[in-house]
Amino acid sequence: MKKILIFNPSYMGDSILTTPLIKALKLKLPESYIAFCVRPENVDLFEGVDFIDEVIAFDKRGADSGLGGAISFAKKLREKNFDLVISPHMSFRTSLVLALSKIPERLGFVESKMSFIYTMSCAKDLTYHEVERYILLYDRLFSEYPKDRIKPSVFHDEKLSDKFRAELGDKLVGINPGSVWETKKWPAENFAAVADMLKDKGYTPVIIGSEADRPEVDKLLEAAKYDHINFCGKSPLRELPSLISTFEYLVTNDSGPMHIAVSTGVPCVAIFGPTVRSLGFYPYDDESKIAEIEGLPCRPCGKHGSKKCPEKHFKCMLEILPENVVTLFDVVSHIEVARVPKFKTEKVD
Template sequence: MAFKKILIFQTAFLGDLILTSPLIKSVKKSFPETEVSLVVRKGFKSVFAQSPYLSEIIEFDKKGIFRFSSFLKSKNFDLVISPHRSHRTSLILFLSGIRRRIGFDKSGFAFLYTDRVKHKMEKRVHEIDRNLNLLTPLKNYSLIVDNEPELPISDEEAEKTAKKFKLEKPFIVLAPGSVWKTKAWLSENFAKVGDYFYKQGFQVVIVGSNKDAPYCQVTEENMKGKAKNLCGKTTLREFFSIIKRASLVISNDSSPVHAAVSFNTPVVEIYGATVPDFGFFPYRNGIYVEPPIELPCRPCGIHGRKECPEKHFKCMKSITPEMVITTAESLI
């Protein structure tokens, strides 16, 4: 056996974690007799609970660098692969004493990795494929690369969630929230899209975390038809279960897109401040909508911003409900 214990380190946002699933699967399929563990940020342990590819999931609250590195050292991993590019991550993994450490060349403190892989922020290169490139230093082994994203939610678990929240098929999911304000399409427009599909006979379900509540509330209040607002009312796995059973998901450039892709649920992604070229477009079974006008200020940042730096927010204001509806109809 080439490696006894392999660690994958990904403590970024939820969407980034979901997009790590092909890497996790590929590592386990390539080294089936090896124990594969995963480090995630605090609160995300349930994302890959019951995954057949993982022996252990470890939470890290991003505090106590020396204590956590010492903990990892006690685990005796002999290989770590890190899609996460922070200075903190590089330092922790170096201090953990793991003999072989694979990371990106653009990571903070990248020199602390034993193997550095080129981070290709190139046009049309998806984040999934960037992560899978981390397997390149292991090409001398018989690698099995599986690039299909996957979340471990069974049909039974999804059905249980549907019964709990009284969700009736067919239903569509609206995800109007975002951590970054410039990545959020107008909630009033989400409402108009919701009304259109409500009239078409779909139940409309609004989802999001507690932080997304303002967006979700405005969407619900502006709808003329009925909507079930589950913002902040679900666990992560219930959130995934709802997306798994949906007929369609409409979302900003955020984690619901990648959850939908993981279940082959049709998804429409709305881009404003960010662009598909960053590599977070739907990997399959999805279409994205962009502003119909050229804007020299776009993109204004890889993650978006808290406020529009030009004060006009044309990137999102120029996208009409009709554009999103037409795109969505082509999927369902």
């Protein structure tokens, strides 16, 4: 039995987008043992996924930080006797850990720091979605690309979903105003307006977020004209996919919950400000839509966003209006609309 390690201890979304690669490997090598290395805060999303045999936490900002932590963690990996490691992650620290782990076969991207430590490598084609970029590593290993499109996966407890449905009712729409990046946050007052408009359409908005998102959620609730269901801080990450799966749709910033929604089959209206589709992290489905301002020369201003708008005008977010987002929602929910907004600083009639 071949023991394989998939190494991507990155942000939540990046780890979620790695799961199609893992599933493709499991389908190709069903008798293999596959472990997935992620950040400790993301472990709960993947434990219990049927094609992942083990989830390993790499606490690179805590217990495993620094040179000593890297050496110690590499020793732990070495003791697990993996035959092959595949690393979508491209940092210097990752390459150092994997070199020290002495796993016999190491596959990564040519663009990785210290890429010479890999025994096999391939180029990361940035014209692809991030899911498909990762699967290029599969193609390098087997000289073939999976025939079928594989969507991302997270752990999802259907019994818990049933419990949420019984508690919250039907026609639920998730509202996610949070993000770890300040410039990825559409104004909370705009989310409030969208929630109110969806309420007027007969939907039940459910506000979600972690405790870190509490300030944005409080602003939203204060600005809203209705008392919306507030699930901020009430659902731990382990339960979040089960909650999101009960939604008919999710209105969200460009963030981890967006990828969780796609993983559970929930279409999104995703609001992209400093980021753009060409970065490769848009919703990996055919139903979701992106609200964005096209034609701004300052977009994108970074891969992940930042603390403040570098141009000090924040047009990429401020010029997206609640009416624009609701019009896109109508498209996603298959309501006939007179005109799909172009998002070039125009207001929908």
